[in-house]
Amino acid sequence: MRKQRQFALGILVVIFSVSLMARVFAPAPYARQFRQSPNAPPSRQFLLGTDELGRDRLSRILVGSQVSLLLAPAAALLSTLLAALVGGVAGTLGGWWERLAMGAADLFLSLPWLFLLLTVRAMLPLNVSPLLSVVITFALLGSLGWAAAARVVCAGARGLRTSDFILQARACGCRSLRLLTKHVLPSLKPALYAQFWISIPVFILAEANLGVLGLGVAEPLPSWGNLLRELENYRSLLADPWLLAPLVLMVLVVSCFQIIIPLEDFPS
């Protein structure tokens, strides 16, 4: 199991490294349209062929990976921090605090995410650069995706509330804030790690869903989301299997993330 994790970690490191240096490895500018060669098959010039507008697919995958792999962990970190804060406070204090926080979490869980994202996206200013639009998209995902993790953290904190070491700390006059930061959250670290790792592929997929609807990252910047839109035409997949490249990469990355999470970190 350890070897598998190391292998998965190795793959992730390679993919992350390559994507960080995407502009070095990319054979052509990701936005350049070779209009004489739309939907071209792989060739010496275009190793993974071109998309509908004649843009080099390999270059777009490299840059798209950079976008998705940098911003999805950032969104996951944001949502995990929010979950730790809300869930930790609720679980530690209990009573009305817990009811209020869990009510808010329930409300967030019951919201139709897609419509909410559509509405928020529609309210954003129009003249934003593609890079800013992708940052906004992931920030939205991160700030809306804390609720499920907060319930897990809250349950963990609630379980700790009556544990001996917490009671002892209380008996020694430890205040709630110190109790939360010094005793409760460190004890919940495995659960928080697990939530963080689980959130990364979730956000990658959420952005992909928005991308498939045409509401993700703005043109011409690629992301895994808008690259996956090529798969809408499922019939051409058999004839043009290279269209699957972004999907294969995404499945590989998501699988690696799942493998590297230690099983003992999952809350029972």
Added chain:
Amino acid sequence: MMRRCFQLFLMVCLFLPNLPAQRGGELRFCLRAEPKTFNPVIVTDEPSEIIRYLTGGVLLRVNRQTQQVEPELAVSWKILQQGRKINFKLREGLSFSDGTPFSAEDVAYTIRTLMDPALHSPTADSFRSSAGPVKTTVSGTYRVAITFPAPVAGLERLFDQVAILSSRSPRREMAVLGPFFTAEYKPGAYVLLKRNAYYWKRDENGESLPYLDSIRLEIQQNREIEFLRLERGQIHLIDRLDPEFFDRLAAESPSSVHDAGPSLNSEQMWFNQVPTSPIPAYKKVWFESRNFRRAISESIHREDICRVVYHQHASPAVGPVSPANRFWFNAALKPHPFDPRGALRRLEEEGFRLQGGVLRDRGGHPVEFSLITNSGNKPRELMAAMIQQDLGQLGIRLNVVTLDFSSLIERISQTFDYEACLLGLVNVDLDPNSQMNVWLSSASNHQWNPNQKSPATNWEAEMDRLMRAQASVIDAGKRKAYFDQVQQIVWEEAPFIYLVNTNSLSAASPSLRNVSPIVMLPQTSWNAERLCFASQTARSQP
């Protein structure tokens, strides 16, 4: 497996072309939405319009193929008093689908119902050239005259949309004079039309029409499912096929696809020129500049859009009228050329300068604006990306924003919080009167600056004058001369930057005979009364 079945089915069908046509069978195709009404006088949506076309009997019909007016329930007509009055002599011995006889009283009843102000019929609005009552005079069982308060331009063509109702039938609007009648409606599932046994038309051999027993209109919004159902032989027709689906089907069965050439529809972009819109003043100055708009138009490579986005199933657009509209199209005009150098010259005339790859205006502002379009429309998203690259060559930064349709409509019609928009225009009517709500400066669809109290520019004032002039004369030649000038002004001023006219693409099962798709709606079912199946396949219909 399914693909093989379909190919086998197509092969069988290909070997049947010389077999005789057979009466009977059920034609199936999809409506893309639920019909809003079955009452022919208040039709506003496309599904209802298709049902009205297939079921309604009209006095005069615009032949969808020749685009000429032809007699239907009226054997002859005469326009009098310079377009204020029209006399009809009706066909004798006809009956509605429930057996009640047809007479001039039915025409009078239909016109009274149609013009009832309480009904708010959009069809009636076309006849309302002036305030005042519309009088109908019945001068015999088969003679009727209709008098309007003022001349109505293109009067006879308007009767194409007036399905005659029965004044005596207890079924009212469900009693029809068209080839089919509505037999069953299951909301969300289908509308079943059955053959009207009393239909009056006969073919060249004296056989009664229609050939088909029934038409099942299945309600299906998903284009992919509609396409799959055609491949499986579960439906027989698809109108307005996407270029991608068209090419896919053409590769499998070339005989089942039809490209009827440029349609009446266009794709265009425009700049927001609403004076009260919440956009910076310096950008308003750009958008109000004719040279700026023309420069943008001339820097867009329309041929590339046609080739890359529409796979050659589109052509560069000239203006508001497609070449498919044979009479009204101004053939003297050509699409704006792709000329980036000329575009830069125009921009320099307006004080713009290209500095370090960035175009700046007189005040030093970099030229950057956003272009909104509706999400999920792949051709428009691709077009926007191509325009983005084309404008990038001039140092213009274009931000493409895709919005859900309701947010987009809110921005372009209520808040006016946008800079440029890319959308399409679906034309269903050939006559320029149907475009009054676009070209009059006071109109709500005068999209770049709607609902003006008085024309903001001289050229808009001139367009108002010309549009009103063409609507007030009866002579078709004079009307055409006026409307040609409107098209010329639109071409010169470019308030709308017309990009492409999409082709009219359709698909029909090879088992179907007499298929002759056209550019107007309904593309493939316009001659439904003459459609029929080859003998073997007709028997196999479920």
